[in-house]
Amino acid sequence: MSGKGGSDHSELLIEPDELMRRIDSYADLTMLTTVALEAIEMAGAPNCSVPELVEVIEKDPRLVTGILTLSNSVAYQTRREVKSVQHAVMLVGLSQCQNLIVSCSIQSLLTKMPSSVEWARNVIWRHSLQTATLARYFNQQLDLGFEGEEFSGAIVHDIGRLLLAAAAPDVFEVVDRMTFHESRRILQTERALIGTDHCEMGAIVGVADKLPAALVEVIRYHHTPEEAREHAPLVRLVAAADEAANRLMHYGTAEGFEIEDDSAFAKFLQPLSISWEEGTRLAVEGMWLVDDVAGTS
Ligand SMILES: [Fe+2]
Ligand SMILES: [Fe+2]
Numbered sequence: 001m002s003g004k005g006g007s008d009h010s011e012l013l014i015e016p017d018e019l020m021r022r023i024d025s026y027a028d029l030t031m032l033t034t035v036a037l038e039a040i041e042m043a044g045a046p047n048c049s050v051p052e053l054v055e056v057i058e059k060d061p062r063l064v065t066g067i068l069t070l071s072n073s074v075a076y077q078t079r080r081e082v083k084s085v086q087h088a089v090m091l092v093g094l095s096q097c098q099n100l101i102v103s104c105s106i107q108s109l110l111t112k113m114p115s116s117v118e119w120a121r122n123v124i125w126r127h128s129l130q131t132a133t134l135a136r137y138f139n140q141q142l143d144l145g146f147e148g149e150e151f152s153g154a155i156v157h158d159i160g161r162l163l164l165a166a167a168a169p170d171v172f173e174v175v176d177r178m179t180f181h182e183s184r185r186i187l188q189t190e191r192a193l194i195g196t197d198h199c200e201m202g203a204i205v206g207v208a209d210k211l212p213a214a215l216v217e218v219i220r221y222h223h224t225p226e227e228a229r230e231h232a233p234l235v236r237l238v239a240a241a242d243e244a245a246n247r248l249m250h251y252g253t254a255e256g257f258e259i260e261d262d263s264a265f266a267k268f269l270q271p272l273s274i275s276w277e278e279g280t281r282l283a284v285e286g287m288w289l290v291d292d293v294a295g296t297s
Contacts, residue, residue: 013171016195022167023205031159031209035060036105040212043094043101053097054086062111066104092148099148102215103132103155110162117165123178124162127249128155130290134241137286142272146234153218153238156211160202160219164194180249187223199223225267233271240268244283245290254287 032040039056042048057063064085071088072081082088089097106128113121132154139150165172175193190197203220211219214231221228221235222242228235243264247257259265259276269279 011192012195013174013193014168014195019164019168019171019194019196019201020204023163023201031109031156031205031211032102032105033060033063036063036101037210039063040098040101043089043098048094050086050089050094053094054089057085057089057101062108063101063104066107067100070100070103070107096148098212099152102152102211106155106159106162113162113166114169117169117172120165120172120176120178121162123249124158124165127180127245128158130248131155131157131238131241131245133290134244134286135238137289138237138241138268138282141282141285142274144233144237146237149212149214149234150237150241153215153234154241156202156206156215157218157222157238157242158198158202159206160198160200163201163205164198180246225264236264236268236271239264240283241286244287248287248290254284254291257284257287259283 035056039053042053042056057067067085067088068082071092080091082091088100092100107125110121110125132151135150135154138144139146144150161172161176164175171194175190176198187197187199199220199222203216206216206219214234217228217231218235218238222239225232225236225239244257248254257280259269259280265279265283266276269276274282
């Protein structure tokens, strides 16, 4: 992988190739296990048999625990307690099930991270969950027609930050200040320090791990949604949710939220022909809602 932005590698905290080598050699850092991949493929097949799918999922105890925990969480908004994988699959449907598996896989990846970065891991997971809940809320309120990919896309969007924290904790501490005061500048800063950025790093690993293309696009472009391609509407939605979630993390409140020119929220609303006034109301309502989800994990 080559660095972008003409960085002088002699000034980097770590060479990009060395960073990717560390990520690669971090044996357990595979986002999707063989079982998860098989299950995602099965759930996407037109004639999928639910009992057979459940049988596959049950080969991976971490996946089972994750599915039960997440489908019962506030974020997933299920009304009855989900007690079995079969129940979870029937309740959320096959398409949502694929997204549930991706989300659970990320959650189990978190448990494999070094304890030295436990704080960062928990905060980024909370931010991912808040972003996912906001993306789901905007999707529902605006009837955008996404079927769960908005949730899993938001769950994985900052995977590059988690990979950096896991593979190079010392570098992560300098690069990612965890202020959630994010702008396009954050990518320039990262490139100046490590010759790459969390979007590029996450996307490379996402491709290698065979994540669905839509999710890879979300990871790659969530700070530059105007560059998104086939999945631009999904990227714009997650980028807007990310922006609102960042605001909530940074200021701790929805109060005072205003849509700014050239913001991800403005880029999200523009093709939908939604006024900034309506968009502001939606964002603020969403932020109040996710404040309740803050402790969910
Ligand atoms: Fe990000
Ligand atoms: Fe983010």
